[in-house]
Amino acid sequence: xxxxxxxxxxxxxxxxxxxxxxxxxxxxxxxxxxxxxxxxxxxxxxxxxxxxxxxxxxxxxxxxxxxxxxxxxxxxxxxxxxxxxxxxxxxxxxxxxxxxxxxxxxxxxxxxxxxxxxxxxxxxxxxxxxxxxxxxxxxxxxxxxxxxxxxxxxxxxxxxxxxxxxxxxxxx
Amino acid sequence: xxxxxxxxxxxxxxxxxxxxxxxxxxxxxxxxxxxxxxxxxxxxxxxxxxxxxxxxxxxxxxxxxxxxxxxxxxxxxxxxxxxxxxxxxxxxxxxxxxxxxxxxxxxxxxxxxxxxxxxxxxxxxxxxxxxxxxxxxxxxxxxxxxxxxxxxxxxxxxxxxxxxxxxxxxxxxxxxxxxxxxxxxxxxxxxxxxxxxxxxxxxx
Numbered sequence: 001x002x003x004x005x006x007x008x009x010x011x012x013x014x015x016x017x018x019x020x021x022x023x024x025x026x027x028x029x030x031x032x033x034x035x036x037x038x039x040x041x042x043x044x045x046x047x048x049x050x051x052x053x054x055x056x057x058x059x060x061x062x063x064x065x066x067x068x069x070x071x072x073x074x075x076x077x078x079x080x081x082x083x084x085x086x087x088x089x090x091x092x093x094x095x096x097x098x099x100x101x102x103x104x105x106x107x108x109x110x111x112x113x114x115x116x117x118x119x120x121x122x123x124x125x126x127x128x129x130x131x132x133x134x135x136x137x138x139x140x141x142x143x144x145x146x147x148x149x150x151x152x153x154x155x156x157x158x159x160x161x162x163x164x165x166x167x168x169x170x171x172x
Numbered sequence: 173x174x175x176x177x178x179x180x181x182x183x184x185x186x187x188x189x190x191x192x193x194x195x196x197x198x199x200x201x202x203x204x205x206x207x208x209x210x211x212x213x214x215x216x217x218x219x220x221x222x223x224x225x226x227x228x229x230x231x232x233x234x235x236x237x238x239x240x241x242x243x244x245x246x247x248x249x250x251x252x253x254x255x256x257x258x259x260x261x262x263x264x265x266x267x268x269x270x271x272x273x274x275x276x277x278x279x280x281x282x283x284x285x286x287x288x289x290x291x292x293x294x295x296x297x298x299x300x301x302x303x304x305x306x307x308x309x310x311x312x313x314x315x316x317x318x319x320x321x322x323x324x325x326x327x328x329x330x331x332x333x334x335x336x337x338x339x340x341x342x343x344x345x346x347x348x349x350x351x352x353x354x355x356x357x358x359x360x361x362x363x364x365x366x367x368x369x370x371x372x373x374x375x376x
Contacts, residue, residue: 029260031344031351038218038350104257108219111349115220121257 003063004166006054010089013047014144021137041100042110048093055086067160081146088140094118095133102126202325202363204231209361211249215335216352224256224265233363235286235314235325243286245295245310252277269342276302281310292329301338308333312359323365330358 017040024036066075100107101117102125108114119125154162211226229249236242252273256262266273283297292313299308312329333355335341336348345351 029264031347034218034350038220105217105222105261106220108216111219113219123257 002057003054003061004168006050006057007166008168010047010050010054013043013050014140016043017047018137037105038108038111041096041107044093044096045107045109045115047089048097051086051089051093064165067154067158067162069158069160077146078150081143081150084143085140085147088136088143092133092136092140095129095136099126099129099133102129200234200236201366202231202233202235203366204229205324205362205364209359211357211359211361213254213355213357215355218350222256222261224254224262226250226253227255228253231361231363233325233327235316240286240288240293243295245281245283245286245297247281249279249281250277251279251301269345270340272302281308283310299333299338301333301335302340304338306337325363327361327363328359330356333357 020036020040020043024033024040027033027036066078070078097107097115098118101119102122104121106114106117119129151163151166154160155164206228209231211229212223213226214221214223216222226249229247232244232246234242234244251271252266254262254265254271254273256265265271268274279299279301281295281297281299283295285296287294287296289311292311295310295312297308298305308331310329310331312327315326317324317326334353335351335355336346336353341348341351341353
C-alpha cells in the first residue's frame with residue numbers, strides 16, 4: 001500500500017515536471033517563466049525526497065519477489081530497469097539542483113526554505129549540466145517505457161498479478 | 173562638500189583661530205578605490221537568495237575624524253551596469269518595469285549628516301532610485317589606516333531597501349512572490365585620498 005502510494009505520487013509528479021518544463025521552455029525570460037521554473041524546482045526536490053523515502057522503505061521492508069516463472073534474462077531485465085529508474089529519479093533532481101546552483105538561481109522548496117548551492121556559479125558548468133539534465137530526462141522516458149512495457153507484458157502475456165498489485169484500489 | 177568646507181572656512185575667518193581646530197584634518201576626504209571595493213545586492217527570488225553587484229559606482233566621503241559631525245557622503249551607482257552573472261536576469265532587472273536603466277541609469281545616495289550609531293556610524297540623507305527619492309539612513313563601520321604613507325579608510329555596511337518604495341517593480345513586478353520587496357544592499361569599500369589633494373571628486 002505504502003509502496004503503491006509512493007509509486008503513483010511519483011508518477012503524477014513526473015507528469016507535472018514535464019508539463020512545467022515544457023511550458024517554461026517556450027517562454028521568454030520574465031516573471032511567468034520564473035514562476036514555472038520555481039515550481040519545477042520545488043516539485044523536483046519533492047521527488048528527490050520521495051525517492052529517498054521510497055528507497056528507505058524498500059530497504060526496511062520486504063518487497064514482493066518477482067514471479068518464479070520468469071526467465072533469467074527477464075529477471076535481469078526487470079532488475080536493471082528498476083535500478084535504472086531509481087538512479088535516474090535520483091539523478092534528475094540532483095542535476096537540476098546543480099544546474100540552478102551553477103546558473104546562480106538557488107533552489108527554494110516552495111518558498112519555505114532555501115537549499116544550499118551544490119556547485120559554484122559557473123556558466124560553462126551550467127551549460128554542461130543543462131545538457132546532462134535533458135539527456136537524463138530522455139533516458140528516463142526510455143526506461144519508463146521499458147518499465148511500462150514490462151508491466152503490460154506481465155499482465156497480458158504472463159497473466160500474473162505483477163501489474164494488478166501496483167494498481168490503486170486493488171488488492172492482490 | 174564644497175558647502176560644508178566653505179562655511180567652515182568662513183567661520184574660521186570670522187571667529188579667528190579658535191575654531192581652526194574644527195576644520196577637517198588632512199586626509200578626511202576620500203574617494204573610492206574601485207579595485208578593492210564592492211557593492212552587492214541580494215533579494216529573494218521565489219524564496220531563494222539571488223545576488224548581484226554594481227561593478228561601477230563612485231563615492232565621495234568627508235569624514236572628519238572621530239567626531240563625524242560635518243561629515244558628508246555621496247554615492248552614485250550605475251544601475252545600468254548591474255551584474256547578477258546571468259544575462260536574462262540582468263536584462264529583466266534593467267527593463268522598464270524594474271530599474272528602467274535607459275531612463276534612470278544611476279541611483280544616488282546623498283547624505284549631508286553622519287552620526288555615531290552603536291558601534292559605528294550612520295549616514296543620513298536622501299536615496300534616489302528610479303527617479304524616486306526617500307529619506308534613508310545607512311549604517312556603516314569605518315576604520316582609518318595609513319598604508320604606504322597615505323591615509324586610507326575601510327568602510328563596510330549593509331542596509332535594507334524596499335524596492336517598491338522606489339517604484340522598482342511596475343506592472344506584474346509589483347507582486348512580491350517572485351521577486352521579494354526587501355533588497356539587502358551591502359558594501360565593502362576601500363577609500364583613498366583624492367587624486368588631486370584639495371579638489372573634491374565630482375560625480376556626474
